[in-house]
Structure formats: C-alpha cells, structure tokens
Amino acid sequence: MASPTDLAGIILGVYYNLSPSEKLIADYILKHNDCIDTLSAKEIAERAKTSTATVSRFIRTLGFKNYAELKFSLSQSKDGDETKNSPSLPSKKGSLEDLMDFMHATITQELNDTADILSAKDIAQIVRLILKADITAVVGVGNSLTLAQSTAFKLTQAGLRSVAPSTSDASNLLALSLTSYDFLIVLSLSGRSRRLSAIMDAARDAGTPIALITGNDQDELAKRADIVVKVTTRDRLLSTEVRYSQLSLVYVIDLIVFLLLQYSNSPGDHMRLFDQYLDFDHPSNAQADEGSPEKPASS
Numbered sequence: 001m002a003s004p005t006d007l008a009g010i011i012l013g014v015y016y017n018l019s020p021s022e023k024l025i026a027d028y029i030l031k032h033n034d035c036i037d038t039l040s041a042k043e044i045a046e047r048a049k050t051s052t053a054t055v056s057r058f059i060r061t062l063g064f065k066n067y068a069e070l071k072f073s074l075s076q077s078k079d080g081d082e083t084k085n086s087p088s089l090p091s092k093k094g095s096l097e098d099l100m101d102f103m104h105a106t107i108t109q110e111l112n113d114t115a116d117i118l119s120a121k122d123i124a125q126i127v128r129l130i131l132k133a134d135i136t137a138v139v140g141v142g143n144s145l146t147l148a149q150s151t152a153f154k155l156t157q158a159g160l161r162s163v164a165p166s167t168s169d170a171s172n173l174l175a176l177s178l179t180s181y182d183f184l185i186v187l188s189l190s191g192r193s194r195r196l197s198a199i200m201d202a203a204r205d206a207g208t209p210i211a212l213i214t215g216n217d218q219d220e221l222a223k224r225a226d227i228v229v230k231v232t233t234r235d236r237l238l239s240t241e242v243r244y245s246q247l248s249l250v251y252v253i254d255l256i257v258f259l260l261l262q263y264s265n266s267p268g269d270h271m272r273l274f275d276q277y278l279d280f281d282h283p284s285n286a287q288a289d290e291g292s293p294e295k296p297a298s299s
Contacts, residue, residue: 007074008033009113010062012234016190016216022058024048030236037074041067106234107247113232114248122227123252126185126211127259130160133183137203138164139171140187141195147246147253148187154257168195175199180207186225187249189233191216200224213252 011026018026028048029036036044041059045052055067064070130136136155140148145166152164165171172195178184184203186196191214203210204224212225215233222228231248238245 006109007036007062007070008234008237009109009232012232012236014061015236016192017218018058018061019054021050021054022061024050025055025058027236037071103238106237107245110232110234110245110248111251113234114251117230117232118252118255119229122211122229123256123259125227126229126256127263129183129209129211130155130256130260131263134161134179134181136160136162136183136185137171137174137178138162138185138187139168139175139196139199140164141168141193143244143246144187144189144249147249148185151185151187151253154253155260158257158260160260168199171195171199172202175202175206175208178203178206178208180209182206182208184208184210186210186212186221187214188212188221189215189231189246189249191219191221193221196221197224213249215248 008030011030015023015026025044025048028044039047041055042052045055048055059067059070062070064073136152138148138151138155140146145168148164149166152162155162163174165174175184175198184200186200188196191212197220200210200221201224209227210225211227211229212221213229213231214221215231216222217228217230229252231252233245233248235245
C-alpha cells in the first residue's frame with residue numbers, strides 16, 4: 001500500500017484511472033483535505049454527490065482495506081511529520097501571501113515526489129538513445145504541444161538534431177518518415193490521446209524506439225512505449241477546472257538536457273555558435289551582410 005503520509009499524493013497518483021463517480025470523491029477530498037478525517041464515509045458520499053459503495057471502491061483503489069484504515073492512517077500522519085502532508089488551499093478570503101505560499105508548497109512537493117520516483121536507469125537510457133539517434137522527434141498535443149517544441153529547441157541548442165512539429169497532422173507525417181535510427185519522445189500528462197496513439201503506432205511500425213513522459217503509466221500510451229517515465233502532478237490542488245501546470249514534465253526534460261550537456265562534444269562552442277546565428281547584430285553577421293551583393297533597384 002502507498003504511504004499514507006500524503007493522501008493527496010496518493011489520490012493524484014491514480015486520478016487518471018478513476019471512474020467519473022470516483023473522481024467526484026477525489027475532487028471533494030482534494031479540496032477539503034484538512035478535514036476528511038472528521039467525516040464518515042456516508043458524509044463524504046453525500047457531499048461528493050455519490051454513493052457509499054463508490055466511496056468504498058474508491059478507498060480500495062487507493063490501497064486501503066476500508067475507510068477506518070484510511071482514517072487511522074490520516075491520524076497517524078498528523079501525529080507524525082506534518083511537513084509531508086499536502087497544504088490546504090486557502091479560502092477565497094485568504095491573503096495574496098497565503099496563496100503564494102500555497103502555490104510554492106504545492107509545486108515544491110510535486111517536484112520532490114517526481115524526483116523520488118524517477119528511475120535513473122530509464123533516464124540514462126533516454127540520454128543514450130538521444131545521443132545515438134539520427135533525429136530525435138518530440139511530440140505532444142494540447143498544452144504539451146508547445147512544451148514539445150521547447151524540448152526540441154533545447155536539444156538543438158545542445159548540438160543534437162531534433163524536431164517538434166507544430167500540429168498533430170505534421171507529427172503524423174513525421175512519424176511515417178522515422179526509422180529505427182531515430183528516436184521519438186512523447187509528452188502527455190494524461191497518458192491518453194488518440195492522436196498520440198496513432199503517431200506512436202506509426203513509429204512502432206518503423207522500429208523507432210519510443211519514450212513516454214507521463215503522469216499516467218497505466219493507460220494506452222504507456223502500452224505503446226519502450227520507456228515510460230512517470231511524473232507526479234498536483235495541479236488539481238491548484239484548480240479543478242483547468243489543467244495548466246507542467247512543471248514535473250519540464251523538470252524531467254531539463255534533467256535530460258542537463259545530462260546531455262555533460263556528454264556532448266563541446267556543447268559550449270555549439271551553443272555560442274547557435275546564439276551567434278540567432279543574433280543578427282553579431283559582428284560576424286553584420287560583416288556577412290556588408291559582403292553580400294545588394295539587391296538591384298527596381299526600375
């Protein structure tokens with residue numbers, strides 16, 4: 001059974017695989033994490049607008065035998081190290097400082113949780129595959145699309161050939177052209193996407209190794225990947241309506257780039273050259289402009 005010292009962390013770890021009715025319970029508990037141990041299973045069911053049978057099933061999904069064991073674990077954690085418990089969202093009347101402290105505590109815990117579950121073996125394998133790949137393709141959809149493009153940009157800065165198409169259609173076309181000498185990195189917090197499934201299927205047919213960085217390692221995308229890197233996400237503690245935080249994904253990506261820079265040949269020289277070509281005011285670029293023939297004036 002998972003450690004009970006952080007109920008929110010346990011819930012968020014299985015959230016994507018919960019049924020719609022179980023998610024109602026999860027959302028209620030995440031929003032009222034500080035007073036759950038004072039409520040009965042029936043009261044939680046009523047407040048979450050579901051049934052006690054669903055509450056019982058939800059508790060078993062978390063790894064507890066029954067609600068009594070859950071409440072006991074919560075009481076034990078409160079008597080122990082309270083720093084391991086998730087902070088509670090301040091009320092709407094809370095100060096700006098309270099909200100800032102809550103945000104800081106939440107994302108710090110998210111990064112700590114992600115670091116704790118990372119496999120050094122999987123990260124090392126991704127680094128090796130990127131280093132030997134002809135092209136590293138990075139894909140995502142929705143919020144992960146711009147993150148995929150940022151990832152490809154960072155890999156290019158490190159002196160590696162990488163590309164991230166700007167649309168899912170373009171990603172599909174790219175996947176059809178990949179070979180066994182390339183490498184595909186897929187970014188998806190939910191671990192579910194028909195578009196990404198199609199892209200991964202095309203890459204698998206070509207023999208391209210695939211790595212998935214995700215918040216859900218039990219769903220359709222994970223089954224298609226050769227390497228699955230699990231991250232944690234706590235953005236439901238920040239908002240139950242909008243998913244926007246990708247800090248755990250960014251952390252893993254930056255870790256990979258950091259390691260690549262340790263093994264790349266003269267990464268500093270490459271990045272200086274890269275920056276030079278992007279700096280149009282650089283002296284070498286100015287000289288190139290002066291030496292180029294002028295465009296004839298139109299008559």
